[in-house]
Amino acid sequence: MKKITIAIDGFSSTGKSTIAKQLAKELGYIYVDSGAMYRAVTYFAMQRGYIGAHGLDAASLIGALDQISLHFEFDPELRVAAMFLNGENVEVPIRTLGVSQQVSPVAALAEVREKLVAMQQQMGAQKGVVMDGRDIGTVVFPDAELKLYLTASADTRAHRRYKELIDKGEQVTYEEVLKNVQERDYIDSHRETSPLTKAAGAIEIDNSDMGLKEQLERILSHAKALIAS
Numbered sequence: 571m572k573k574i575t576i577a578i579d580g581f582s583s584t585g586k587s588t589i590a591k592q593l594a595k596e597l598g599y600i601y602v603d604s605g606a607m608y609r610a611v612t613y614f615a616m617q618r619g620y621i622g623a624h625g626l627d628a629a630s631l632i633g634a635l636d637q638i639s640l641h642f643e644f645d646p647e648l649r650v651a652a653m654f655l656n657g658e659n660v661e662v663p664i665r666t667l668g669v670s671q672q673v674s675p676v677a678a679l680a681e682v683r684e685k686l687v688a689m690q691q692q693m694g695a696q697k698g699v700v701m702d703g704r705d706i707g708t709v710v711f712p713d714a715e716l717k718l719y720l721t722a723s724a725d726t727r728a729h730r731r732y733k734e735l736i737d738k739g740e741q742v743t744y745e746e747v748l749k750n751v752q753e754r755d756y757i758d759s760h761r762e763t764s765p766l767t768k769a770a771g772a773i774e775i776d777n778s779d780m781g782l783k784e785q786l787e788r789i790l791s792h793a794k795a796l797i798a799s
């Protein structure tokens with residue numbers, strides 16, 4: 571059967587990964603969480619001391635990019651395709667608010683994007699892939715057959731993320747999560763290289779008040795129509 575590429579973009583915590591995983595499962599496609607890759611590079615920079623009180627030492631990070639090796643591997647305990655950084659499973663630390671607070675300036679670096687976009691394009695070269703991020707429909711796979719642009723109010727998104735972090739046992743306040751969501755929205759959509767924007771031809775879905783089942787059915791019917799065409 572014909573395989574397609576599904577590109578999902580949108581602001582932080584719009585539920586991109588939830589729908590992406592559901593679609594991949596229904597269609598038997600692979601799911602790639604491109605945000606995990608930017609988070610892993612950020613975690614690397616933090617561990618190396620390239621991010622501190624002075625901000626981000628971009629030159630040092632760019633100089634060390636060839637020392638970063640990334641791959642996804644199934645983690646039977648977490649039941650996800652976990653992000654591995656230089657052989658270490660970093661799935662838990664990359665999801666913390668601490669990493670979320672540093673990731674956007676790292677993701678704004680053209681050199682970082684160049685490296686990760688090349689890897690993402692390779693992962694999706696055979697099609698049959700669902701990838702979510704900020705520039706998937708605009709830069710990574712501009713020819714994707716199905717492009718989605720998810721939105722929801724900042725308040726809805728911050729509540730979702732706050733609940734996720736609290737459920738994982740992180741000590742965070744709703745106010746700091748909301749601030750982080752808003753700051754990332756701003757940086758991600760105003761950066762010079764590949765800013766977040768709705769791709770041409772993307773279907774926009776505001777899921778503030780939409781149930782997961784309704785959203786999946788709607789998108790799945792688009793995908794199936796494209797596969798059959």
Ligand code: CDP
Nearest residue numbers: 582583604605608673674677703704705754
């Ligand atoms: O899960 P959440 O929506 O909070 O974010 P994510 O998808 O894990 O992405 C984390 C950060 O990585 C974003 O805020 C962007 O700065 C960056 N990112 C990007 O620039 N391009 C992508 N394709 C994916 C993520």
